[in-house]
Amino acid sequence: MNNYEQHTSNRQTPNLGSDVLQLMAPLDGDVVSLTDFPDHIFASGMLGVGIGFMPTGNLLVAPAAGKIHKVLPGNHALVLRTWEGLDLLLHLGLDTVDMDGAGFEPLCAEGQEVESGQPLIRFDSETILAAGKHMHTALIVTNKEAVAEYKVLATGTVELGVTPVLSFRIQKQ
Template structure:
């Protein structure tokens, strides 16, 4: 009889992890399909959302670790303790600015807290240089099955409004 209980327990379905992700930047949250770059709009980097920023400050959407900061400081990958990674990419083709207009406050390997400033960016100077500031927030592909991602669009405030709910099996 005891072995039957044990086998029932082992046969239970895998645990589902749900993570709510706060807006990393204030502005207008829109569908990725509106991003003028096929790499993002076509979902090739993963699922997510984009935000037209109203202020030039990118914050940590959750407690985590900085997995990578792009040398030009226009993009960062942050990893949650669950293993989920988010790519936060400020603007389109902004790598061409070679860091001009961006101030990074973090380095790869740093532990960060939700709400902590990661990168400051000058919206006016980026736009004056001819670049768009739309900021994709992407749940990166990690080689496993894609998680279920629910997006919430509209006006968002960094650190306050949930923009993504991500559910994945463990």
């Protein structure tokens, strides 16, 4: 039984109020600050605000409920639009776009509605590392103008679908 099956009772995204959203860990692993990523685009915050991970498992799950807005070519990344309107970029590894899909198995499709904790991508760390890529994985809110305030909730080791990692207060329209 994998972690997703073990924690199906925890699949609902905790909503802490009408304008606060809490995101759960999208994978098993260790928290890494985005500023420590060995890639300037992620480290600079240019893409948005968020958190990084060094995966220890092989499954990426939805950190919140919403709709798959985009699956990037190569299946190494996707954008999930939460029901609260945040665009979440989930990006597995660094420079993994060059792998043309090797090591990545999509478990979702564009336009699909997903629950928090639902599997999105299965990945093979050995294949990714053998290609000379870093496994640093990012969870970034790309439409940061929609965020009034955010807080990192996790440090150390996180468990997919179980550990709260970020909370966001949504900017009122």
